[in-house]
Amino acid sequence: MSELTIEQQRKVFSHAESLAHNPKSQIYKRSLAQLDGYPLRPYVEQKTLIKYPYMANQKAIESFLDKYKYSPLDWPLRKKWLAYLAKQKKYDLFENYYRDIGDTAINCQHAEILLKDEKSKQQAFNLAERYWVVGKSQPKACDTLFRAWKKAGKQTPELVWKRLSLAADGGDHTLIPYLKTLLPTKQQYLADIWLKVRRSPSQVSRISNFPNKIANLEQEIISYGLKRLVWQDRDLALRSWEKLSKTFKFSDEQKKSIFHRFAISLALINHDQAELWLEKASHYKADEELARWHLAHVLRQLNWQQALQVIQSIPEGVVEANIFQYWQARSYENLKAADLATENYAKLAEERHYYGFMASGKLSQMANLNDRPLTPSQQNIEQVTQFPAAQRALEFRNIGRQVSARREWNFLQSQLTPEQKATAAVIADQLGWHDQAIFGFSKSGYLDDLARRFPMPFDTHLEYNAKKNNIELAWAFAIARRESSFMPDAASGVGALGLMQIMPGTARYLTKKKVSKSFLFNPEKNVELGTQYMRYLLDKMNNNPILATASYNAGWRRVQKWLPEKDPIPMDLWIETIPYKETRNYVKAVLAYKQIYSQHLGNKNNSFKQLVKMEIGPKG
Structure with missing residues (x-):
């Protein structure tokens, strides 16, 4: 064990990494000795072995891979080692060390052996x-x-067709011309049709594109094209189906898929044929999405009796979802069956979720949080922290390498029991690692420790800026919780950055200047811009927090398009018919989170008492 302090070992570790390319040097050897017992020492050894994946190091590599199997230390070295063995034609050794690490090239070399x-x-x-x-x-x-x-004759026309279909339907369509050459001559015309329809779904409306030579294969292309076209031009898709269905005999599976897509697309915009297609699609076994949109469509008409009929027709196992329980109660309420409505609301109000809070609002009672903090023993905490992966993760976090820390912490989860996962979440919370605490409780299945699942970090910045921008502090916490789980360096696939997931374009608009990533990764700056943006959206949306919340996710211009044309509609119905699933779920989550934070902040009121009475007015 090294006699250096942990601070000294951290400095040695940083220096040793730069020496990993020269393992024979005395400085390197001395550094490794000084890192004895330091959790991240294996990363220095890994770096050296990756640099020199040669037969001379076989024993060292074998020992290392065996010791750190499946961990983040494993696959980078295993990949390098397997590539070397394949190049050296050491096939027996390759097979000895091979396992699927998600690298297709390595997998193909294994199959070739x-x-x-x-x-x-x-x-x-x-x-x-x-x-x-x-x-x-x-x-x-x-x-x-x-x-x-x-x-060996294994590349059959059926497999070529399957790959061509995958390339056309969501894959790399530039493969289509090559795959065309592999098809039998009589099928090659199909590749041309695929390419046309992939580039422009409206091509499916041209009946002349489909000569009905090989009907079953042409129907695959038609089915794909119709399901895309109905989102771009609904009326053209309907006319095309009417013509094509007279020429082609679509399978039940194809009809089910087409009807499902048509029904939802038409219901989204309240098309005059939506009811017809919802009924058609419902002849097949309805899934939750179809059932939800069928219900939403009849609710738009405020046809409460039909809403009950739709709910009663939903398959067992789907109808138990809280969304259908809530709308069943709403239907009873509007049909003057007060006792049945109250009974349903009371059952829902026992639960902690959006619909449970809506039900509590209907009953004018406080939301039930079901808060049961977890209290793991010190022995359990010490047991989890003794895992090498935990020690590596926590040390990476101590030296500011967050990505590596999360990678090791995620690996740790695979080694833990559900109880230990919940304990790990408590440990993460105690360390202020709030995103991993939130994710950890979710992975463990223990969801009732609300203080840790809904923490209040960066409270000084959030409180100051919420007051500055005249917005509710609970709402600001809810947005940050939903956007990033309080991960300061969060980065989304579309480019949103930081605690409140600010888009660089939004930051530029608010600050009137270009801002850097590091600026947006600064929690204080991010909170300042996020709360300023929330105020901006409130102003755009006539101070309506529901519309502002939807706008934070989807953009205010898009939300304005979703407002009713004429008469106001109940707030809960407007949320239920938001066309974008992501935004619909986002609004429900933020409203629920806001109530939880409001109660944590000492507010004795249930905001859902007002929300259940709210209406969303028409445009303008």
Whole structure:
């Protein structure tokens, strides 16, 4: 064990990483000795072995991979080692160390080795099919395997068609011309149709595109095209279906898929044929999405009796969802069946979720939080923190390497029991690692520790800026919780950054200047802009927090398009018919989070008492 302090070892670790390329140097050897017992020492060793994945280091690599199997320390070295062994034609060794690490090139090399043995040849061909029948190009390392597979007669027209369909339907459509050449001559015209419809779904409306030579395959393309077209031009899609359905005999599975897509697309905009298509789609077994939109459509008409009929027709296992329980109660309420409504509301109000809070608002009672803090023993806490992955994660966090810390902490979850996962979440919360505490409780299944699942970090900044912008503090907390789980360096796939997930364009508009990523990753600056943006949206939306919340997710211009044309509609119905699923769920979550934070902040009122009476007015 090194006699250095932990602070000294951190400095040595940083220096040792830069020396990893020169493991024979005395400075490197001395540094490693000084890191004895330091949790991150294996990362220095890994870096050296990755730099020198040679036979001379076989024993060291084998020992390392065995010790850190499946951890974040494993796959970078295993990938490098397997690539070296394949290049050196050390096939037996390759197979000894091989496991699927999600690298297609390595997987193909494994399958190619299996080809060399008659006993495992069929297994290799099965793998070749799995890797070839995908909607994208594969690495060149797979070419030899694919050639052998094709030469053995395994590349059938059916598999070519399957891959072409995958490439056309959501994959890389530039593969289509190549795959066309692999089809039998009589089928090659289908590739041209696929390409046309992929580029422009409206091509499905041109009946002349479909000569009905190979009806079952043409129907696949038509089905794909119609399901895309109905989102772009609903009336053209309806006219096209009317014509095409007279020429082609679509399978029940194809009809189910087409009807489902048409029904939801038409219901979204309250199309005059929505009811017809919802009924058509409901002849097949309805899933929750279809049932929800069927219900939403009849609710738009304020047809409460039909709403009950729709709910009663929903398959068992779906109808138990809290959304249907709530709207059943609402239907009873509007049909003057007060006792049934109250009974349903009372049952829902026992639960902690959006619909439960809505029910509590209907009953004019306080929302039930069901808060049961978890109190793991000190022994359980120490047991979890003794896991090497936990020690590596926490040390990475101490030195500011958040991505590596999360990677190790995520790996730790795979080693824990549900009880230990909940304990790990408590540990994360105690350390102020709020995003991992929130995710940890979710993974453990323990959801009743509300103080830890809904923490209040950055409270000084949030409170100051909420007051400055005249917005509710509970709302600001709710937005930050929903946007990033309080992860200061959160980055979304669309470019939103930081605690409150500010888009760089929004930041530029608010500050009147270009801002950097580091600026938006600063919690204080991010909160300042996020709350300023919330105020901006409130002003745009006539001080309506429901519309402002929806706008935070979808943009205020889009939300304005969703407002009713004429008469006001109840707030809960407007939320239920928001066209975007992401925004619909976002608004429900933020409203529920806001109530939880409001009660945590000492507010004795249930905001849902006002929300259940609110109406959303028409545009303008």
